[in-house]
Amino acid sequence: MKKRNVGFELLIFEKLEEMTPEDQMLLRQADTALESSYSPYSNFKVGAAVLLEDGKVVLGSNQENASYPAGLCAERVAVFSAGAQFPNVPIKAIAISAASAHNFVTQPAGPCGSCRQAILEYEVKQKSPITILMKGQSGPIYKCNSIASLLPLSFDHTFLGDS
Numbered sequence: 074m075k076k077r078n079v080g081f082e083l084l085i086f087e088k089l090e091e092m093t094p095e096d097q098m099l100l101r102q103a104d105t106a107l108e109s110s111y112s113p114y115s116n117f118k119v120g121a122a123v124l125l126e127d128g129k130v131v132l133g134s135n136q137e138n139a140s141y142p143a144g145l146c147a148e149r150v151a152v153f154s155a156g157a158q159f160p161n162v163p164i165k166a167i168a169i170s171a172a173s174a175h176n177f178v179t180q181p182a183g184p185c186g187s188c189r190q191a192i193l194e195y196e197v198k199q200k201s202p203i204t205i206l207m208k209g210q211s212g213p214i215y216k217c218n219s220i221a222s223l224l225p226l227s228f229d230h231t232f233l234g235d236s
């Protein structure tokens with residue numbers, strides 16, 4: 074038997090001003106995306122902003138539906154929109170901002186498993202990492218240099234015989 078410890082590096086910032094101007098801009102764009110959230114059932118708003126290699130920013134927000142789970146998370150809305158509009162432009166980073174009508178969000182909300190898998194697909198496709206920025210309404214801001222770090226032992230096209 075072998076034992077292996079799987080971990081990753083997470084940068085934690087106490088305030089937005091500690092971050093690079095580019096990261097600050099992207100997180101502010103994610104905050105803007107919160108405004109278009111359609112979340113009447115959970116009252117949990119999520120905004121996402123995808124930064125492309127050419128500097129374009131694509132926004133997304135969570136879109137709920139009374140027929141759960143027919144809605145879609147902000148991260149996938151933004152990533153899929155970027156992929157559809159700019160299919161040959163790599164994604165450099167995605168910022169995620171979360172807010173709730175029920176309680177003040179003081180911790181970053183990470184992407185769900187489906188969103189991690191969807192973002193990983195783009196990371197594998199473009200053969201370069203996608204930086205993940207995460208924040209709540211207050212509190213620390215997390216930065217991870219690759220979605221693969223948040224999804225260890227991941228599943229990708231190589232399992233399907235396409236190497």
